[in-house]
Amino acid sequence: MAEYASYALILFALGAYVVLDGYDLGIGILGLFDRSDHRRKEYTELVATAWDANESWIILAAVILWAALPGVYATVLPGVYLPLVVMLLAFVLRGLGLEMQSSAPDYRPGWGRLFGFSSVVVTLCQGLVVGTVLSGLPQHGGVFDGGALRWLTPYSVLCALGLTALYLLAGAAWLQAKTQGSARRRAARLGRPLLALAVAACLVLGFGLEVADPQHFRFDQPLRAVLFGLLVAIAAACGALAWYGFGREPDARPFAAVLGAQVAGLLALVTATAPVVVPPGLSVHAAASPVGSQVFLLIGVGCCMPVVLAYNIYAWWVFRGKYRPPAEAALAVSAEPRQPVDARTDLMTNQIAPTENGLMTLARRVGFTVLGLGVVAVAQDVFGGQGEWIAPVTITLFGAGSLTAWLVGDRRAAAAGEFDIDQAAER
Amino acid sequence: MASSATVELSRWQFAITAIFHMTFPALTVGLSILLAVVYTAYLRTRNPLYLQMFRFWRKIFAVGFGLGVVAGTVMTFEFGLNWGSYAHAVGPILGVTIGMEVITAFFLEAGFIGIMLYGEGRVRPRTMAFASWMVAFGTLLSTTWILSANSWMQDPAGYAEVAGQFRARDWWQVLFNPAFSYRFPHMLLAVLISAAWFVGGIAAWYLVRQRSLAFARRTLSLALGVLAVLMPLQLYAGDETAVFMGQHQPAKLEAFEGNWKTDNNGYNLVVIPDPGRGRDNLRIEIPHLGAVIGKDLTGQAHVPGLLQTPPDQRPNMWSAFYGFRAMYFTALAMFAMAFAGLVLRLRGRLFTARRFHRLLVWMTPAGLVAITGGWITAETGRQPWVVYGLIRTSDAVSHLSTAEAALSLAGFVTVYAVLVAVWIRYIVRTVKAGPEAVDAPSPARFLPVRPTLPEAAHG
Numbered sequence: 001m002a003e004y005a006s007y008a009l010i011l012f013a014l015g016a017y018v019v020l021d022g023y024d025l026g027i028g029i030l031g032l033f034d035r036s037d038h039r040r041k042e043y044t045e046l047v048a049t050a051w052d053a054n055e056s057w058i059i060l061a062a063v064i065l066w067a068a069l070p071g072v073y074a075t076v077l078p079g080v081y082l083p084l085v086v087m088l089l090a091f092v093l094r095g096l097g098l099e100m101q102s103s104a105p106d107y108r109p110g111w112g113r114l115f116g117f118s119s120v121v122v123t124l125c126q127g128l129v130v131g132t133v134l135s136g137l138p139q140h141g142g143v144f145d146g147g148a149l150r151w152l153t154p155y156s157v158l159c160a161l162g163l164t165a166l167y168l169l170a171g172a173a174w175l176q177a178k179t180q181g182s183a184r185r186r187a188a189r190l191g192r193p194l195l196a197l198a199v200a201a202c203l204v205l206g207f208g209l210e211v212a213d214p215q216h217f218r219f220d221q222p223l224r225a226v227l228f229g230l231l232v233a234i235a236a237a238c239g240a241l242a243w244y245g246f247g248r249e250p251d252a253r254p255f256a257a258v259l260g261a262q263v264a265g266l267l268a269l270v271t272a273t274a275p276v277v278v279p280p281g282l283s284v285h286a287a288a289s290p291v292g293s294q295v296f297l298l299i300g301v302g303c304c305m306p307v308v309l310a311y312n313i314y315a316w317w318v319f320r321g322k323y324r325p326p327a328e329a330a331l332a333v334s335a336e337p338r339q340p341v342d343a344r345t346d347l348m349t350n351q352i353a354p355t356e357n358g359l360m361t362l363a364r365r366v367g368f369t370v371l372g373l374g375v376v377a378v379a380q381d382v383f384g385g386q387g388e389w390i391a392p393v394t395i396t397l398f399g400a401g402s403l404t405a406w407l408v409g410d411r412r413a414a415a416a417g418e419f420d421i422d423q424a425a426e427r
Numbered sequence: 428m429a430s431s432a433t434v435e436l437s438r439w440q441f442a443i444t445a446i447f448h449m450t451f452p453a454l455t456v457g458l459s460i461l462l463a464v465v466y467t468a469y470l471r472t473r474n475p476l477y478l479q480m481f482r483f484w485r486k487i488f489a490v491g492f493g494l495g496v497v498a499g500t501v502m503t504f505e506f507g508l509n510w511g512s513y514a515h516a517v518g519p520i521l522g523v524t525i526g527m528e529v530i531t532a533f534f535l536e537a538g539f540i541g542i543m544l545y546g547e548g549r550v551r552p553r554t555m556a557f558a559s560w561m562v563a564f565g566t567l568l569s570t571t572w573i574l575s576a577n578s579w580m581q582d583p584a585g586y587a588e589v590a591g592q593f594r595a596r597d598w599w600q601v602l603f604n605p606a607f608s609y610r611f612p613h614m615l616l617a618v619l620i621s622a623a624w625f626v627g628g629i630a631a632w633y634l635v636r637q638r639s640l641a642f643a644r645r646t647l648s649l650a651l652g653v654l655a656v657l658m659p660l661q662l663y664a665g666d667e668t669a670v671f672m673g674q675h676q677p678a679k680l681e682a683f684e685g686n687w688k689t690d691n692n693g694y695n696l697v698v699i700p701d702p703g704r705g706r707d708n709l710r711i712e713i714p715h716l717g718a719v720i721g722k723d724l725t726g727q728a729h730v731p732g733l734l735q736t737p738p739d740q741r742p743n744m745w746s747a748f749y750g751f752r753a754m755y756f757t758a759l760a761m762f763a764m765a766f767a768g769l770v771l772r773l774r775g776r777l778f779t780a781r782r783f784h785r786l787l788v789w790m791t792p793a794g795l796v797a798i799t800g801g802w803i804t805a806e807t808g809r810q811p812w813v814v815y816g817l818i819r820t821s822d823a824v825s826h827l828s829t830a831e832a833a834l835s836l837a838g839f840v841t842v843y844a845v846l847v848a849v850w851i852r853y854i855v856r857t858v859k860a861g862p863e864a865v866d867a868p869s870p871a872r873f874l875p876v877r878p879t880l881p882e883a884a885h886g
Contacts, residue, residue, distance in 0.1 A: 092497045409773065
């Protein structure tokens with residue numbers, strides 16, 4: 001049973017990833033086709049507040065897969081080596097483009113394009129990976145043993161295109177929910193064509209799976225058939241709702257509907273394939289790690305998950321509603337100026353330090369440094385291993401001494417006004 | 428079985444991606460704590476200086492953190508991409524450890540970073556402080572789990588082997604394995620120290636240029652204060668780690684001390700090893716010091732040499748020796764500078780010692796250099812094992828063609844080289860642009876300023 005719970009957890013993380021990062025990848029691609037720099041800047045800012053958390057879900061899915069079903073992890077990853085590596089490289093570039101864009105005050109077309117194109121690459125590669133896994137990977141003893149170009153099949157290419165359509169749809173739906181004015185109108189207008197495209201892709205991929213799939217689904221079990229039919233019906237209903245919702249208030253409806261369709265679609269796929277994870281033969285049972293590991297993981301992750309969800313929802317709540325530019329107050333102080341302090345003032349005596357003989361100073365500094373090193377050498381018990389207690393005790397004394405000197409010196413400097421902002425001296 | 432070229436290429440790829448990834452946490456762990464501290468200080472005093480510090484270091488933190496996340500994503504997948512056999516064998520142990528890292532730490536950081544970076548004006552200042560502390564806490568937790576996982580590979584404990592797969596017999600022993608108790612404090616101090624040098628070096632640059640003085644002095648005082656306390660602790664923790672590793676992985680110690688025969692009582696400064704013939708072509712040493720460090724005051728004892736280890740279990744002396752020297756010599760320089768800073772502070776000249784500030788600017792990357800050297804020693808010194816004594820690296824790779832491994836390596840090298848260049852340029856530009864100006868005459872005491880929340884935040 002533990003392995004099914006782990007499998008459910010993986011699916012949950014994967015589903016969360018598709019739903020969350022799906023929309024921000026879609027927004028990245030949509031930005032490529034937008035001509036307004038103002039809107040594009042808005043898109044990246046919209047993504048910047050959430051992409052860390054969104055991308056974390058794929059990491060979670062990957063490590064739970066590793067921990068709970070090492071057989072699947074060790075088969076799938078080498079099996080789709082090149083698309084996955086390209087996806088990771090695109091992730092890196094996407095993060096770069098996004099962060100550089102976000103830290104710049106205005107829109108930078110170069111970083112924007114990098115963000116957009118790497119979003120396209122990430123999406124295509126994920127589609128290739130999904131398509132390859134669905135059309136089967138050869139393995140032996142939990143380790144992949146196929147060829148380097150195994151991932152290049154007609155079905156996986158179709159899958160890549162289909163996933164792009166799906167993410168674009170999610171992106172448009174999210175934009176309608178989160179933006180105002182021309183950005184919202186644009187997203188609402190794009191919604192229906194994209195929905196039609198996504199539905200067409202789902203139909204092609206669904207029927208194509210019959211041909212590509214090496215395991216040959218069988219729907220002769222009544223439970224499986226009923227469940228599958230039900231989920232497909234829900235997905236279809238959600239699609240219809242999204243169609244109705246684009247361009248209409250409330251603006252959150254299309255995204256909610258797309259989310260429902262994505263979840264139902266993923267579950268339908270699982271219903272059709274379970275318990276096989278990687279066709280043709282790698283099932284949940286065969287790939288699972290020992291029960292002890294599964295239980296530890298399930299308890300650990302299970303206990304953390306509510307907390308994780310709670311603060312993810314909180315973070316979402318903070319940024320709820322339509323996008324607004326960051327609202328930082330300007331730095332300002334209100335107080336009377338104080339007398340500037342000469343930088344050369346000796347803080348102990350409050351007198352200007354006299355100029356000293358350079359050689360003496362150097363000698364004293366070298367002396368102090370040697371003394372310091374000597375103290376540490378003794379403290380480390382370098383000279384002899386005379387007693388276990390020497391090192392900890394002297395280190396404690398040393399640390400406490402440094403701490404005291406720091407705090408006292410800091411306080412003295414603050415009293416002397418060293419830390420006061422002097423606007424005349426600022427640039 | 429994969430070819431030896433695939434093994435080599437995969438090792439290079441992992442090393443490059445790991446070092447690259449390490450650079451970011453090495454700064455962001457310490458920076459996140461700094462940010463939380465200065466924001467809390469701002470809350471307590473309402474001194475805009477702290478808000479200025481928060482906003483400036485946040486700019487550098489944000490990009491570093493983002494790049495750390497994507498580079499970390501790469502690491503998560505690489506275990507399975509190139510090291511499928513290893514992933515299959517240790518998944519029940521290390522997969523779980525890293526899974527716990529993701530769920531406890533990664534999400535904590537990712538969940539609150541949005542609020543910390545973009546929340547000003549949307550949430551109350553107290554919530555901002557809370558989010559900053561949560562991010563800092565998350566980075567610390569992350570360090571803990573990762574060090575636990577890596578230490579298990581250095582010195583496995585609490586496991587049982589069943590049909591080529593390792594499973595936990597005792598989770599407590601797996602997570603808090605013996606090596607962890609030495610390596611975790613060592614690494615924790617290392618990341619705090621490297622962030623402190625980074626911050627302190629940049630602050631010193633402003634002092635050299637006589638710009639943003641209050642900001643620079645406050646930051647420098649903080650950084651050097653932390654360093655004066657942590658540097659001696661670190662030398663101690665490092666020494667303890669080296670002694671522990673010498674006992675548990677003798678070959679690593681033999682390699683990083685740079686001796687082949689066990690006939691040297693000196694401490695090697697430079698060696699040119701000749702692994703084929705099992706001797707050093709060149710050796711520059713301080714006589715007797717090796718024995719003294721090995722706790723023999725008479726200076727006669729010999730430092731163990733690598734010939735004691737069978738040839739098929741010897742690590743590469745080049746990388747272990749020079750990795751260790753890079754770490755150790757940098758550490759000594761760092762200690763000397765921290766101590767000099769302490770002396771200058773006691774003499775009230777910390778903010779006027781110009782030559783010291785110039786030297787400090789050069790120390791900006793010191794912590795990163797030491798961390799990189801240390802990890803090179805730790806990881807190459809463990810070879811030829813990937814899990815010490817249990818799985819050889821050559822048995823750990825995936826079924827990949829050499830072309831695949833070469834292509835991906837080339838891809839990573841190219842992208843990461845670009846990334847490092849962009850990142851450094853970004854830091855240089857941000858530093859040159861300087862912190863945001865404060866519009867007001869110099870204050871003595873600050874009137875509390877209540878930030879006004881925009882109406883939209885209320886609903």
